[in-house]
Amino acid sequence: MVRTTVVIPNYKGIDYIGGCLRSLYEGSVPVDVILVDNHSADGSLKLVRQDFPQVKIVAFSENKGFPAAVNAGIRVAETEYVLLLNNDTAADTKLVEQLENALDAHPEAFSVSAKMLQMKNPEKLDGAGDFYCAFGWAFARGKDRTADRLRDPDRVFSACGGCALYRRSLFSRIGLFDENHFAYLEDIDIGYRANIYGYPNRYDPKAVVYHAGSAASGSKHNAFKVTLSAKNSIYLIYKNMPVLQIIINLPFLAAGYLVKAAFFSLKGLGKDYLKGLSEGFMLSCSKEGKARKVSFKWKNLKNYFWIQIQLWVNICRLLWGR
Numbered sequence: 651m652v653r654t655t656v657v658i659p660n661y662k663g664i665d666y667i668g669g670c671l672r673s674l675y676e677g678s679v680p681v682d683v684i685l686v687d688n689h690s691a692d693g694s695l696k697l698v699r700q701d702f703p704q705v706k707i708v709a710f711s712e713n714k715g716f717p718a719a720v721n722a723g724i725r726v727a728e729t730e731y732v733l734l735l736n737n738d739t740a741a742d743t744k745l746v747e748q749l750e751n752a753l754d755a756h757p758e759a760f761s762v763s764a765k766m767l768q769m770k771n772p773e774k775l776d777g778a779g780d781f782y783c784a785f786g787w788a789f790a791r792g793k794d795r796t797a798d799r800l801r802d803p804d805r806v807f808s809a810c811g812g813c814a815l816y817r818r819s820l821f822s823r824i825g826l827f828d829e830n831h832f833a834y835l836e837d838i839d840i841g842y843r844a845n846i847y848g849y850p851n852r853y854d855p856k857a858v859v860y861h862a863g864s865a866a867s868g869s870k871h872n873a874f875k876v877t878l879s880a881k882n883s884i885y886l887i888y889k890n891m892p893v894l895q896i897i898i899n900l901p902f903l904a905a906g907y908l909v910k911a912a913f914f915s916l917k918g919l920g921k922d923y924l925k926g927l928s929e930g931f932m933l934s935c936s937k938e939g940k941a942r943k944v945s946f947k948w949k950n951l952k953n954y955f956w957i958q959i960q961l962w963v964n965i966c967r968l969l970w971g972r
Contacts, residue, residue: 652680654731654746654815657723659716661688663737664697666862671702673741681733681746684708684726686719694737715832720811724821734837736812738862740769748857749815752803760824760849761816761841763809764857765800766790773797776861779806779853780838783964784899785906786883788838791853791967806853807960808841813859820849828889828942830933834875835882842890846944848953876919877926880910884930885939892946895954899961 656674660667667685674681686708687695698705708722720734731750735741745764752762766776777790778800790810792800809816814837824843827836841851887896887903896903907927914923933939946954 652682653729653750654679654733655682655684655723655727655729656733656735656746657720657727658683658685658735658737659688659719659723660685660694660698660737661690661713662692662694663690664692664694666738666740667694668697668701669740670735670737671698671705673739673743674735674746675702675704676743677741677746678744679747679750682706682727682729684723686710686723688713688715688719715829716811717827717829717831717833717836721826721829724816724818724826727818730818731815732818733815734811734813735859736861738769739766739813740860741813742858742860745813745857745859746815748854752852752854752857753815753817756850756852758848758850759817759852760820760844761809761814762852762854762857763806764813764815764859765853765855766810766813766859766861767797769860769862772860775799776863777810777812778855779804779851780808780810780841781964781967782807782838782842782961783906783968784902784961785909785965785968786887786903787906787910787968788835788883789968800853801855803852803854803856805850807845807851807964808838809851809853811837812861813857815857817849820844823847824849830885830938830942831882832878834879835886839882839886839889842886842957843944845957846890846950846953848950871914871917871919873919873922876914876922877929880923880926881930881933884927885933888930888934888939889943892954895958898958902961902965 763779778792
């Protein structure tokens with residue numbers, strides 16, 4: 651019985667999509683696969699249609715972004731679980747099986763993140779779930795550490811959307827991915843929301859995937875990525891933090907944004923960063939942005955306390971590489 655539908659957002663995936671799909675079909679458990687194409691013009695969609703006719707395809711007439719693509723796949727999926735997978739990955743044979751086992755073992759959990767290894771340097775971690783801290787920074791847990799680290803299952807702030815299994819039934823309770831993000835931080839946002847509603851996000855080291863990284867955007871730092879990430883970082887805070895929590899964290903947030911402004915200025919991307927911050931404030935003040943804000947409810951107060959502790963603790967994890 652197929653329990654998991656793999657949703658792969660595709661944009662400029664010609665170099666990796668074939669290997670990604672082959673690795674899935676060589677896995678230890680059967681899966682359904684939905685590829686959502688964001689109007690690629692590189693031949694990757696044609697390749698999938700020719701070489702993998704069993705893949706269900708949703709093709710957009712324009713690039714609608716990552717959240718819109720995964721939402722389209724989630725809406726089509728009918729299985730218990732949905733695995734979001736980047737097109738520049740290769741799955742270990744037991745990836746899906748181990749992720750299913752992890753969610754089975756934690757019926758209260760919303761998601762579970764895989765152990766992501768760097769495709770070109772598999773001796774190092776690409777990430778082991780995501781953390782978010784009071785500086786307003788999101789970061790991949792364990793990135794660039796040796797692959798033998800972080801060997802125990804654990805709770806994380808959010809699963810990395812590059813390879814994460816989600817309990818499909820909970821999307822109806824907390825909502826789908828926010829399409830205002832277009833790209834970057836949408837996985838932190840939905841993980842944050844899950845925490846507010848009391849559904850934990852997990853990490854399982856037995857689930858392994860290999861990730862190339864930056865296949866669509868082309869580099870680690872560029873104007874497109876910096877502008878969008880800055881915009882979404884402001885929007886993420888507005889959406890998920892009640893006013894009192896924003897006030898409590900304001901000194902940390904101010905410090906975090908000042909450090910990043912200086913960092914990107916040194917790289918010649920300062921104007922792009924400031925532009926993104928401005929767009930983030932405008933989106934948060936817009937009617938569309940306000941409609942997406944998570945309403946504070948007293949029944950979720952204990953979850954807000956857990957989140958706040960994590961925001962502070964994750965500063966220590968960031969600074970000391972934990």
